[in-house]
Amino acid sequence: MAELIRSIDEMHRIAADLRQAGRRIGVVPTMGFLHDGHLALIREAGRRSDVVITTVFVNPTQFGRGEDFERYPRDLQRDTTLAESAGTTFVFAPGHRAVYPEGYATFVEVTGLDRVLEGKSRPGHFRGVATIVLKLFNITVPHCALFGQKDAQQVAVIRRMVQDLNMDVELIIVPTVRERDGLAMSSRNAYLKERERQEARVLHRSLQLAATRIREGVRSCPAIIGDMTALITAESSGQIDYVSIADAGTLGELSEIRAGGEVLVSLAVRFGTTRLIDNVVVEVVG
């Protein structure tokens, strides 16, 4: 059975001992309510390391005012069982007070990357993400850490932070896991009403449409975004927060597709009170 660790000091002691003993540690940071996307990360961590630590912490500092921190789904017993089934040795689930004690004051900012896309809609979100990931790395001293491509901007922010702060952690990015009809796995899918769930299929279809247009040779980003928007609007009641085509490294918005790089096509759309994100990375040849 995976061992559930609540104490920061105990987790750190265990991790430091494992490291001292020459064991390779892989960490999978999650907010819990695990789905097949998380389990893919855990399984990959098992292939890349000797000991897998799955962290479960709904991090308040990455939620804005009026966001879904309170109602974010939680089920630690289920998470522990699922994490174990995928090969987790330790589930680390600290309490909020221990993570952010009275007088807590320190935050990590990845400037620039945190102001675009999700950062524009969710100010402070990536400051919260960068800070908690740095803390979890310091507690679990991992050799490698696994994140899903679904959170593309999170990946870019953490990659930049790890490089800038000289952190000795290998980042392993795992492709987005999707439902059979294409919807990206997300703990927030649990919020969707049945009709919204049906309509949400259009998100992946719109991303596939963009990839097709780029491969067909369309170079105008507004034109591609226009096609995506038209599709989403025609086939769902989703309220578009943004649809973006950006450089996959810098996240700078593009007006025109240029050959010889990767572009990130990403979107955020609200279905009722549920905000979903998704993306594809398209390699642009010739």
Added chain:
Amino acid sequence: MAELIRSIDEMHRIAADLRQAGRRIGVVPTMGFLHDGHLALIREAGRRSDVVITTVFVNPTQFGRGEDFERYPRDLQRDTTLAESAGTTFVFAPGHRAVYPEGYATFVEVTGLDRVLEGKSRPGHFRGVATIVLKLFNITVPHCALFGQKDAQQVAVIRRMVQDLNMDVELIIVPTVRERDGLAMSSRNAYLKERERQEARVLHRSLQLAATRIREGVRSCPAIIGDMTALITAESSGQIDYVSIADAGTLGELSEIRAGGEVLVSLAVRFGTTRLIDNVVVEVVG
């Protein structure tokens, strides 16, 4: 002879190997131009660890516009010899481009503590300090790190950061080393003209005056600050930036001395173009 390391990767490899071999690493972060204050830190590091790494890096991100980054004194050969004489095994002196490469974007902020005292006069200073210290810790993976009490607010900021970010580094704070006439050792003392150097003695005397007043039972901070200001003004041409009495932990300004805690009496005064800081911590009994 102490070994001079220029490469971040090489320094990290050496430190990681030392740690793996069970050696205890002590790091002394400096901006170079070493004086007896630094050497006291290095000697104490030698008592507290097996291997001492002294870092020498004039960190541009902690200097504001119009501050003395360009003219800050540098002499790496002399520093290496002095560091060696005090017991340093490795002098780590990376280049600026390697520390802050093109596209660098990540900063650590210790909110609140960075806005008072020095932070008010030097906006961004402690963001630069916290960031470089975190980076140096990640590169040198020390068991303990040594800082001087002279930079009292720096100590408070780093202590808060280490605690908040769950960093596994023991902080060792070493008392301020002074010239025979009381002037706190500082690389910036090298800027002082002879007359300014003479006048600067008044700084320590004003701090001693404050300590005496507190011990005599004076409780009004404005009264004590008034006495200090009068002394500095009467006996020097120094331009006072601030004179402060604050809670030693939170750095919150006090209007009245209360029993049962430590107060930080600190000041910053300009002599010509040279800005000096100094402080004493006074324990307040009954």
